[in-house]
Amino acid sequence: MKLRSRITLLFALLAIVPVIIVGFLAYYTGRQSIENVEINHLVSTNLMKSSELTRWIEGNQLRIEELAQRPLVVQNSALMATSDPAGPAYDNARLDLENDHLRPRITPTGGFIEISVISPDSGIVLASSDDTQEGKYHSNQRFYLEGKTHTYTQGVFYSLPLQQTTMVVSTPVKDRQGKLVAVLAGRLDLSDLSLIMSAQSGLRLTEKTYLVNKSNFFVTEPSSGGGYALKKTVRTEGVQAGLSGSDGVGFYEDYLKVPVIGAYKWLPQYNMCLITEVDQAEAYSRIDSMAATMITIVSLLALIVVAASFLLARTITQPLARLVAGAAAIGRGNLDQRVGTAAKDEIGELSRAFDRMAMELKETTVSLDELEQRIRERTAQLEAANRELEAFSYSVSHDLRAPLRAIDGYTRILQEEYEQLLDTEGKRVCSVISESARKMSGLIDDLLAFSRLGRSAINPGKLDMEALANSVFQDLTTAQSRKRIDFQVDAAPPVMGDLSLLRQVWVNLISNAIKFSSRRRRAVIRVHGENTEGEVVYSVQDNGVGFDMQYADKLFGVFQRLHSVREFEGNGVGLALVQRVIHRHGGRVWAEGQIGKGATFYFSLPRQGVI
Amino acid sequence: MKFIHCLFAFLLAATLLLNWQCQFKPEQLPDEVTLQLKGVHQAEFAGFYIAQEKGYYSQENIRVTFLEGEKDLAIVQRVVYGPAEFGVIAPESILTARSQGQPVTAIAAIYRQSPVVYVALSDSGIKRPQDFLGTTIATLDASGSQQDLQLQFFIMMKRLGLDISKMKLIAWDPIYTTFYDGEAAVTSCYSSVGLIEMRQKGLKLNLIWPSDYGAYFYSDMVVTGDSLIKGNPGLVTRFLRATLRGWQDAIEDYQQAVPVILKYARDKDPQLQAAMMEAQLPLVHTGEDHIGWMKVEDWQAMYKLLKDYDLLARPFDVDQSYTMQFLQEIYGSAAR
DSSP states (O other): OOHHHHHHHHHHHHHHHHHHHHHHHHHHHHHHHHHHHHHHHHHHHHHHHHHHHHHHHHHHHHHHHHHHTOHHHHHHHHHHHHSOTTSHHHHHHHHHIIIIIIGGGEETTEEEEEEEEEOTTTOBEEEESSGGGTTOBOTTOHHHHHHTTSOEEEEEEEETTTTEEEEEEEEEEEOTTOOEEEEEEEEEOHHHHHHHHHSOSSSOTTOEEEEEETTSBBSSOOTTOSSOTTTOBOOOHHHHHHHTTOOEEEEEEOTTSOEEEEEEEEETTTTEEEEEEEEHHHHTHHHHHHHHHHHHHHHHHHHHHHHHHHHHHHHHHHHHHHHHHHHHHHHTTOTTOOOOOOOOSHHHHHHHHHHHHHHHHHHHOOOHHHHHHHHHHHHHHHHHHHHHHHHHHHHHHHHHHHHHHHHHHHHHHHHHHTTTTOOHHHHHHHHHHHHHHHHHHHHHHHHHHHHHHHHSOOOEEEEOHHHHHHHHHHHHOOHHHHHTEEEEEOOOOOEEEEHHHHHHHHHHHHHHHHHHTTTSSSEEEEEEEEEOSSEEEEEEEEOSOOOOGGGGGGTTSTTOOSSOTTTSOOOSOHHHHHHHHHHHTTOEEEEEEOTTSOEEEEEEEETTOOO | OHHHHHHHHHHHHHHHHHHHHHHTSOOOOOEEEEEEOSSSSSGGGHHHHHHHHTTHHHHTTEEEEEEOOOTTOOHHHHHHHSSOSEEEEOHHHHHHHHHTTOOEEEEEESOSSOOEEEEEEGGGTOOSGGGGTTSEEEEEOSSSTTHHHHHHHHHHHHHTTOOGGGSEEEEOOTTOHHHHTTSOSEEEEETTTHHHHHHHTTOOEEEEOGGGGTOOOOOOEEEEEHHHHHHOHHHHHHHHHHHHHHHHHHHHTHHHHHHHHHHHOSSOOHHHHHHHHHHHHHHHOOSSSOTBOOOHHHHHHHHHHHHHTTOSSSOOOGGGGBOOHHHHHHHOTTOO
């Protein structure tokens, strides 16, 4: 991941995570407190509703009891119970009851919808505010049976004849002697009950309170309506808990499968359960809207933080990117590249330091091209100087020969013409002069050969090195001398090169080997060649006097000798010549040796031929 | 720790073994029983259908065959002498049969209020039993399967001291042709069946309920023969338990019961069956007690009514007519 992304992400995380944590905690505690508020509200609603229900029932019981105690009600009831139904007294009493006492109690604003006076013996309705009820029997009705002895409220039940749910309050009507003369029964307007249950106790739109009986049937309509009362059952968690006889609250799905917070209260005196519920969606709407606001804020904050951290990251990464680009440019050799930043921070300092470094580098560094150019120039100069030197040594050698011949000639004249005039010492001096002149001539010849070698052109051709070495050995030795020399050529791979020059190499190396092993009774000379990577390496090994490896680098110098002329003749040009030939072929020369244990001379040639 | 592992492994193995044994327990053949219904297939018997369709009977290892009621079919005889083991019948029929020495016993009350109602057209002016004098009433039942229509009428008239000789009584017509044609001014019917059909026709009716005039009865009862109660009470319990479960389901959401009813019902009108279902809710569930529950005082009152109005062959101990044994076993003895 790039630094810029990392910084952006880090800042975003640092800013958002704490906000989310704080937000969640705020939401959680808010939710908890709302739950507590809701639960308290629902429980108190249940308490309020149950006390309203009790007050409503007790109020109606008081009203019916008050009616039952009125002297005229008692008197007329007693009269009806004892007189002949066909007689005028009966009818008068009935009309009196109905018109003066029962019907005035029926009000359109609630309370009773029908009040009956029931015979205590037969259960027949003697008088009623609704004349269609007269003559009906209630002998097996619980409100009648219980109402004979005490004030009784028959809970909500379905009346088949009335084809509706109903609730009846009944009370005995007794005369002064305490004798039961009738049962007074009032049918309650259940819309009052529904009003009590449906009255909203707060501002909650989804709040609903309803009663459920022991058989799980709705007793009052839930706020959604739909004719549920005594027709549909409800088996929610809250109802089941309430019907088990306990009071409490719960979170569950209501009968419409909507998640609600519900409070349930068992009403043992009515064998019913009171349920108050509010939709969780509404209860939590405030905290949910807060959560929505918080999510919006967090989202905005996240955007701002991401943007800000992106910009901040850019102030860090942009100079770095410039730095990287500058380094790359300098790496490519452009020492004029400058990062150039005015920033005062650490990165600005780094950039400036970098620029200084580039500047100093430019000052102290010569470009490669310039270097090569200089090398080429130097090489050319050296080559020119070399050529001049060769030309000089050639002309010197050549020019020296004439005076040398003169010295030799005149010395010879002295020896031959003036032999008698010279004493012994004079003769010896002359011979020394002559000898030295001859040696000098030899030296000059070698020098000439050496410098000729540097100038002659190379004519490459394929050479059978094995045959060449053998032929050289044959040329250098006689049949007599070959007897004491064990000469052997191992594999010597062919190579491309100049025949005459490489023949000279073999001559010099093999003759050296013969020369330096001449003191051995049995000289052993091995010629070997092998292909290595890119070149062919040849060697000539002998078991001669060898040399001290500390002088190995001097072996190939002109006129360099490790032995005196008395020990081994020669003038120190042979190996220098070998080196020059091999170098001209693009190869290398080197040697290994140990005093008294022989020496090995190596030379290598490019496998591809002469360069 | 090792001991706990061993114990756990042992318990697991034991559970698996027990489970295996349970699975491979030789299957008992289901008990074959026949239920003789009181009428044709309709919503009136919804609880039985649901118990069948939801597999409550098969869970009790019972295979139930339903037999429809027919005109002039003596249901008590079919339960006592075969082919049915159980029947659905009105309590009046049980009491009269019992008074004749028939060994038939009620084990549960499905309808705990009678749906019997007497209807007259609104514009006839007939509002109460007293208005029946001088009119023609379709309520006589020859077969005994709809005895309740006739008996409740007699009880009501006698209780009100009305002379039935001053009325013309004709046979009850299950399709109410005599009523629709005007031959009968009043007809008896069931609020859960006939009344719905009449209301569907748009008729405006006055309803005279026998229960308002002292004729308070249960209606559809589940009955069985005394021999089965003695010989195989377990089967009776299992049958009743499944039946009551079916009825519980049926009334808990009566609309959901309609598709099941339609699989059996002769009349495939879903609205009619739903209306019947709704109408019978207060009969099955009165707001008191468990479904099927019966009360001693109700039985005594029903017996007294029949006895007082000389509708029994001879007096007998009313407690022979019903038993709470199975309801108490299912709901618990203190259940209400």
